[in-house]
Structure formats: structure tokens, C-alpha cells
Amino acid sequence: MASGTRPRGRAGAAGPAAPGVPASRRRGAPLHPGAWWLWALALGTAATRTTNPLLLALLVTVSAYVVATRRPNAPWARSYGAFVKLALAVLVVRLLFAVVLGSPVPGTRVIVHLPEVPLPDWAQGIRLGGRVTAEALAFALYDALRLATLLVCVGAANALANPSRLLKSLPGALYETGVAVVVALTFAPNLIADVQRLRAARRLRGRPDRGVRGLLQVGLPVLEGALERSVALAAAMDARGYGRSAEVPPAVRRTTAALTLGGLLGVCAGTYGLLTAEGGAYGLPVLLAGLAAALGGLWLGGRRSLRTRYRPDRWDPRAWLVAGSGAAVAALLALAAARDPAALHPGVVPLVAPTLPLWPAAAVLIGLVPAFVTPAPEDVPRKEPS
Template sequence: MPRRRPEPAAADRRDEAPRSAASAGRGRARGPHAGAWWLWALGLATAASRTTNPALLALLAAVAGYVVAACRVPDAPWARSYAAFLRLGLVVIVIRLGFAVVLGSPVPGTHTVLTLPEVPLPDWAQGVRLGGRVTAEGLWFAFREGMRLATLLACLGAANALANPARLLKSLPGALYEAGVAVVVAMTFAPHLVADVRRLRTARRLRGRADRGVRALLQVGLPVLEGALERSVALAAAMDARGYGRTAEVPSAVRRATAALTLGGLLGLCAGTYALLAAAGAAYGLLLAGAAAAVAGLRLGGRRSVRTRYRPDRWDATAWLVTASGLAVAALTIWAAGALPADLDPPVVPLTAPSLPLWPAAAVLLGLLPAHLRGARP
């Protein structure tokens, strides 16, 4: 006769509840699909590319930072990417202002800030000058252009801080798996590099050594490179152990059709995206045709992949809402750029203080939707 299993004690039952809650928390910590975060961030970046208003650009960067603070996984190695990209954007602004001071600006101005000694150049270098008069209008123009690029970097940093690179790689089509591995490895380099630098600086502070300055940076650089090399070797060994690179045999006609469709579709996507982001207008037909050709090529190319997915990510309602939030910001900003050009691209001359237009600002605030979705927060 089988023995009856004893009932757990009250203390054991109390211990089961925290473990169940922790397991549920780990399930919720997955968050929405990684591709949804990238589409949301690209929507904000598209909006940033269509305006030079510093107030709107600062609002876009603030929206991205607020969502990162609310939705990131704090202990993930890529969670601090936003701050690193934001500092890189500040460096870009300083460099852009430095070029405006040294090389001049194409914008004429009447408010002279300072006059530098001008270096005479030969006749073949006409149109380029070194030194000379530096105007407030030229500095303001350079600051706006640098801030736009810094906001684009902040949007990309938000995507890096929110999207798990491994989950993004797992969701790629089979035809793009090899290229996706290279891209994901490149994307994870910056977050791991930031984490290693922070860890080594903390260790130096605990030992009573200086963690700032050129000398400290040089002493930290060697352990950081050593850690990157060790991760590369471990990744290569893991990929080799899992049979990375195996492909199935497909007919040559299918391979040629796949290459033609994929290459033509990606070229169409690149040309359509460039036209969409350019000030001249948007080529929606070229963009849709390129997307259709690329999807057909990727589905054909997926026949070569023999890998399977363990617990594949689902594109749920939260992912749709996150994506729709970013695309709505992009669409409304593109519309506002045509309807309210003076608000999104204010003139540099005469020199005026920036203002925050109401309707474009309300459109940018739609990007805050992921911070208020329960499924998007860890």
C-alpha cells in the first residue's frame, strides 16, 4: 500500500508563496517583444529627424528617458545604455559647436560673439575658412543641428536599454539569423563595455585609487579589453557547440530567387526610408514595394534554416500598443512638419528664443504610453 505524502507545514506553505510570486515576477519581467521597443524608438527617432526645434528635441529625449526609467530591467547589463548614449550626444553637440567656431557657419549673422584670427587659405580651398568672425546665429544653428543628432542617439540608446538583444536575435527570420548574430554581438558590446567600466571604476574607488582622469582610463582599458576577449571566446565556443552555421539543401533556383528578392527588397527599404526621413518628402510606394519583396525573400530564405526556437516570443497586445505609440509620434510629427513648418523648423535669422508648439508637443507625449502599460514594466 503506497504511503500517503505528508502535508507541508504552515511555514513551508508560507515559503511557497514568495517563490510563486518571484516566478510570476520573472515571467512579467520579460516585457513586450524586443522588436516592439526598436519600432517605438525608431518612431521617436523619425520624429527627431523632422524637427530642429530645441524644445521639441529636448521633449523627445525626456520622453525616451522617462520610458527607459519606468520599463527597463535594472540589473540587466544593457539597462544603462541610455545614459551612455546621452553622454555621447552631449559630446556630439560640443564637437558641432567647435566646428562652427573654427570652420565658420553657412548661416549669416549680425550678432558677433568673438573674432578669431583668420588663417589665409589657397585659392583651391575657396568656401572654407579657418577662424574669423563667430556669430550668435551660426552658433545657434550648429547647436540645433548637434542637438538633433544627439536626440537620435538618445532614441537609439533607449532601444538598447529596453530591448534584450538575445530575445531580438531569437525573433529574427531564419534567413537573417547569421547576419543577426553579428548585429546582436555588435549591439551587446556597448552595454557590456559600460558595465565593465562601471565595475572596474567601483573596484578602484574601493581600493582608494583615483577613478577619473586619463591615467585611470588607461589603467581601466586593459581589463575591459580582456573581458571583451573572454566573452568573444566563450560566445564562439557556445556557437560551435550548438552547431551554428548548419543549413539545409535547397534548389539553386530558390537560392537565386531568394537573393534577388532579399537584396532588391532591402535596397527598396533603404531608399524609401531615406526618402521618408529626408526633407524632400516620402516615397511610400517604394517603401511598400521594398517591404513586400524583402518579406517574400526572407520567407524563401527561411527554408535554409534548420534551427528551432525554444519558447518563442509572442507579439501580444502590449507589443502592438508600444509599436503604435512610436509610430503615432512619427506620423503626427511628419504631418506637423508639413502643416506647421515654422514651428518645427524655426528660422535662425532673426535670432529668437525657441518656443514649444502645442500640438506637436502633444503628439510627442504619446510616446509615454509604454510607461503606463502594466505589461511593459518589469
């Protein structure tokens, strides 16, 4: 080969990329994980502003579509199904409680009359069995759908946001806590993968993998592998200086603790005020003051961290679009709940069929923006035959 020439690949193949440019920059950088969480939490906030089952079903459909089109092929991304099953379990348990324990909602349309168990005088207000009305079941269903939608939205965030990349974006004051949370979140998928691998190996060897005996013989190797991973992780964290902190004056430490604790209390009080009808006047100011104090405490607490970030994720315009789309859904549904509460909270006494309000439904569809502005998940490259 002559000097100065570059080896060429197959006909039509692109030449090698410029050195020093990360692969994530060449193929389109993945979205900032914080944007996914803000989008999902905003959809969950929108779900708390309505009990209309049609709007709640539309919120679930929007989040499910985004997850189906943008979920990467990774172990931590498979948690969405678990959250959906948890949401279905919430529905079943809530309806079961309404049937067995009754409901405070009065009703006239009796579906079934169960045998009622007599209770002592000190248990007044509680009943077991008795009449089961359509109004009580509708009230329980609407209430459970709201919580189930919130769980599905949180599951969407878990399936879309890479936990290790989210850890890189945390403030320095929350780094150690974030590491513990990420380790806990990634432990379950690895455990499930170990169980599936060992059960498949036992089936190939003709050994039983079900029942108590199979569970014990599979559980011991899984536990051994988990302990080995824990020891290896502890050694790696110790080698990287995990837990080391810089010296700061005592006054700064006390100010940091006061700002963080006071800010978190303010966030809790402000959130409670926003979610209740009586606290609408003070909820937003207290929430904003709590956020400002908490951010100030986190900024001061970050001075104790000695770590640096390698290629930090950038908050680009796509992240603003994704987070803004979720915030728009939450804001518009909150406005609709204030202007037309009857449409977003269908009545159960008397029982009426819920209708789909047009402009709140159109507002929910804004949550589909991430499916069109974010990059598609990359496929795992396959090796070419030599």
C-alpha cells in the same frame, strides 16, 4: 507529516505556483523587444521632422522618462548613459565646427570676431576664424539637437530591449547575423565589468590602478578573460550546431538574394525620398515596395535555417500599444511639419525665439504610453535568512 498534506510556509504567504507555468507568465510577461525598437525608431523619425529645440527637448524628456521607469537592472541596460554622452559630444563638436570653420548661414548679430587664417585660392568657400554670429550658432545648435535626439532615442531602445530576446525574434535568414551583433553588443558591458572588478581588486591590495603601469597590469587579465570567453562561446555555438543550414534549390537562393538586395535598395531610396522635400511623391510607394520585397526575401531565406524557437516572445496588445504610440508621434509630427512648417522649423535669419506649438507638443506626449502599459522591471530577489 500526514500523507496528502502540503507543507505550508509563513502565515499569509502564497502557495506554490502551478507547475509548468513559466515565471514570465506568472508575473506578467516582459514586452516584446521589437516593440521597444519600433517605439524608439518612431521617436527618432519624429525628431527628424523638426528643428524646434523645445520639441526636441520634449522628445528627449519623454524617452528619458520611459527609460528611467522601465529600464531593467542588467549590464546591457546601462548603455543609455553612453548614448547621452555621445549626443552631448555631437552638440559640442557641431558648435565647435560652426565657430572655427564658419557657417553658410548669413548673420548680422556678431558675438565674437576671431582672427582669420588666410587660405590659398583653391580653398575658396572655406574659412578658419572670422566672424561668429548668433544666427550661425543657432542654426548649428538646431541641426545638432536633431541628431543628438536621434542618438538618445536609439540609446533608449538599447537600454530597454533585451538583445538576447531580440535575437529570438529575428527571422531565420538573419539569425547568424543577429548572433554576431548580439555577441558584439554584450562584449562591451562584460569588458567594462571586468575592468571595474580588477581595478577594485588592485585597490584592495594596495596596488596602483591608474596610469600606464596600472592600465597594462589591468589590461592583460581583461584580455585573457575575453579570450577565454570567446573560446567558450565558440565551443558552445559549435555544440549547438551554429552555422548549419538546409539544402535549397539554386533558383530559390538566387531569388532570395535578388529580393533581399532589391528590397534593401528600395527601402534606402524610399527613406531618402521621405526625408527630402523633392522625393515626397515617390518616397512612400518605393519604401513600401522595398519592404515587401525584403520581407519576401527574408521569408525565403528562412527556409535554410534548421533552428527552432523555445518559448518565443508573443506580440501581445501591449506591444501594439507601445509601437502604435511611437508611430502616432511620428505621424502627427510629420503632419504638423506639412501644415505648419514655421512652428516646427523656427527661423534663424532673422533670428526669432522658438515657441512651443501646443498640439505637436501634445502629440509628443503620446510617447509616454509605454511608461504606463508595460510591466515594471522586476527586482533581483534577495535570499531569505535561513
